[in-house]
Amino acid sequence: MTVQIDHALEEIRRFRPSPEFAAQAVADKHLYEAAAADRLGFWADQARELLQWEKPFTSTLDWSNPPFAKWFDDGELNVAVNCLDRHVAAGLGDRVALHWEGEPGDSRDVTYAELTDEVKRAANVLTELGIGEHDRVAIYLPMIPEAVVAMLACARIGAVHSVVFGGFSADSLASRIDDAEASLVITADGGYRKGKVFPLKPVVDEALQKSEGDTVRNVLVVRRGENDVELVDGRDHWWHDTVGQASNEHEPKAFGAEHPLFILYTSGTTGKPKGILHTSGGYLTQAAFTHRNVFDLHPERDVYWCTADVGWITGHSYVVYGPLANGATQVLYEGTPDTPHPGRWWEIVEKYGVTILYTAPTAIRSFMKLGRQIPHEFNLRSLRLLGSVGEPINPEAWIWYRHVIGGGSIPVVDTWWQTETGAIMISALPGVTDLKPGSAQVAIPGVSVDILSDDGERVDGEGGGLLVITEPWPSMLRGIWGDPERFKETYWEKFGDKYFAGDGARRDEDGDIWLLGRVDDVMNVSGHRLSTAEIESSLVAHPYTAEAAVVGASDETTGQAVVAFVILKASQVSHIDDPAIASEELRKHVAMQIGAIARPRQVFIVNELPKTRSGKIMRRLLRDLAEGRQVGDTTTLADTSVMTAITRQVQ
Ligand code: WT7
Numbered sequence: 001m002t003v004q005i006d007h008a009l010e011e012i013r014r015f016r017p018s019p020e021f022a023a024q025a026v027a028d029k030h031l032y033e034a035a036a037a038d039r040l041g042f043w044a045d046q047a048r049e050l051l052q053w054e055k056p057f058t059s060t061l062d063w064s065n066p067p068f069a070k071w072f073d074d075g076e077l078n079v080a081v082n083c084l085d086r087h088v089a090a091g092l093g094d095r096v097a098l099h100w101e102g103e104p105g106d107s108r109d110v111t112y113a114e115l116t117d118e119v120k121r122a123a124n125v126l127t128e129l130g131i132g133e134h135d136r137v138a139i140y141l142p143m144i145p146e147a148v149v150a151m152l153a154c155a156r157i158g159a160v161h162s163v164v165f166g167g168f169s170a171d172s173l174a175s176r177i178d179d180a181e182a183s184l185v186i187t188a189d190g191g192y193r194k195g196k197v198f199p200l201k202p203v204v205d206e207a208l209q210k211s212e213g214d215t216v217r218n219v220l221v222v223r224r225g226e227n228d229v230e231l232v233d234g235r236d237h238w239w240h241d242t243v244g245q246a247s248n249e250h251e252p253k254a255f256g257a258e259h260p261l262f263i264l265y266t267s268g269t270t271g272k273p274k275g276i277l278h279t280s281g282g283y284l285t286q287a288a289f290t291h292r293n294v295f296d297l298h299p300e301r302d303v304y305w306c307t308a309d310v311g312w313i314t315g316h317s318y319v320v321y322g323p324l325a326n327g328a329t330q331v332l333y334e335g336t337p338d339t340p341h342p343g344r345w346w347e348i349v350e351k352y353g354v355t356i357l358y359t360a361p362t363a364i365r366s367f368m369k370l371g372r373q374i375p376h377e378f379n380l381r382s383l384r385l386l387g388s389v390g391e392p393i394n395p396e397a398w399i400w401y402r403h404v405i406g407g408g409s410i411p412v413v414d415t416w417w418q419t420e421t422g423a424i425m426i427s428a429l430p431g432v433t434d435l436k437p438g439s440a441q442v443a444i445p446g447v448s449v450d451i452l453s454d455d456g457e458r459v460d461g462e463g464g465g466l467l468v469i470t471e472p473w474p475s476m477l478r479g480i481w482g483d484p485e486r487f488k489e490t491y492w493e494k495f496g497d498k499y500f501a502g503d504g505a506r507r508d509e510d511g512d513i514w515l516l517g518r519v520d521d522v523m524n525v526s527g528h529r530l531s532t533a534e535i536e537s538s539l540v541a542h543p544y545t546a547e548a549a550v551v552g553a554s555d556e557t558t559g560q561a562v563v564a565f566v567i568l569k570a571s572q573v574s575h576i577d578d579p580a581i582a583s584e585e586l587r588k589h590v591a592m593q594i595g596a597i598a599r600p601r602q603v604f605i606v607n608e609l610p611k612t613r614s615g616k617i618m619r620r621l622l623r624d625l626a627e628g629r630q631v632g633d634t635t636t637l638a639d640t641s642v643m644t645a646i647t648r649q650v651q
Pocket of ligand 1: 266313388389390391392393414416417419420440501502503515517518524529
């Protein structure tokens, strides 16, 4: 096991909840007691309390065929109705659901009544385009209200959405469309990023040319960037011509609690992304429960802002499903944190009076670098709770977040979870738990985790081990799309009936959990998951490359950074005058093939790679090199002089 992220293990600061915060807190310690006394009864109560069921369930968990869980299986509900119609019916139609802020400064408030209306229209259009229950719809949109509408319109008619992050390339989009056999793509002409319009529809056109499945029959295009696009007759339709003209009357149907809700692709240890499948009732229960209790949501007075893009799981659970199920008012921001100026986020907090902010450590660390004077120019006194997600937050960043952004006394919750877990699994409960910077702390009520050694023994104390989830939970993934074997192998083979998360962790003397980073070939760059294998196969697909090895090296701002070592083909070496040009070309190539987030920080051109006698690349040694450390034990290398040669080439 390799633990890649060093922690301030001696961190000892503790912060008690303030009596004022505790007095008004949504969560209370009885949640732990109730869940400990009757775990399934606890989740059944949450499901009944937080959601509207068209047909009540009588079965809470069916675990008769592990690892395929069924939660609330005989119950029926409509996820979109839970996020929209029921709030309108309760008289909350005029409440703002979305304070949308475009990057160039245009903005639009959307109330629950308006959002419901728009979703009904979109549902009618999807049906007219032939989309039915279980059909897959790929969504490739910027952070605009239509992204939320598109997801909920799918949910409303029982179609399955597969949101693809707008930063992914045509190749990545094509392979996701093919894997899910999507029949419709919802996109925009373009969106704003860093002050410019980035085209999306042209990428969809390219993806559809590359797609091997030929499953897509229609493309819906939202007008946002006003960039030039071509519409293919009979296939492509403007959103405003269709959704804009459609009827706003739509009778929702109730679906079984295990009806598939969405697929979301994430990187694994092989080159092929996994389509993580989530279903309806259990997913929505845990998303709503955690959103309410971990963020202390008071929907009548809070303004909540999660900065994640809807292309990631955080955007699914904590921009769309959790907040809307809870009737929250939230900010949706299209652009980057520093456009047109480095105080943009803080300006937005001030403008809307944001009370709850949920973001990633990488963002906090980039703000730290810029200095406190930037946030200090804005009034951030509305903030009363801060959240962090995506990677371990180092205590220094935690303290800075609490002091500089939070004014020094408000709770910061570090939330551990994954695309696969669907919702938060480990976090403090604000107002209840004493906070400890750097630790994600404790499993939420109703969730059971443990730390095991490689051979399945429980590990207590400093050494650390592998994080597992010991009992099924409502929002757990139900599988990998089209690949039940891979689902079993990846998560359930190592420890039998326990879910193997792929993270290292240790428990301290108080029982608090500290996450130590991934233990597999998955990297975490700015809170985004990337696979070494996927980037390696992209590099070897380039005509220059003979062989490639990729490692995640620790990086001050992004947590980890992609560092590649490439051997050029002998036939190419004579044409390449300057290795710097080759490495720049390869960096660009990866960004083109996968997406800009995968662009290596560095590509080192080398003559050899460190291999064991059996031919396995020793990435550990390359990571030492990439992180500027003394190179570790090389005795198992086939040729021990290789690292010396590589070190010389890299320097
Ligand atoms: C991986 C999951 C969950 C939404 C964002 C990422 C890492 C996530 C934390 C945290 C330490 C964290 C883990 C996990 N991770 N949150 N609070 N502390 N590590 O979702 O892309 O599925 O990645 O992110 O390594 O396995 P994801």
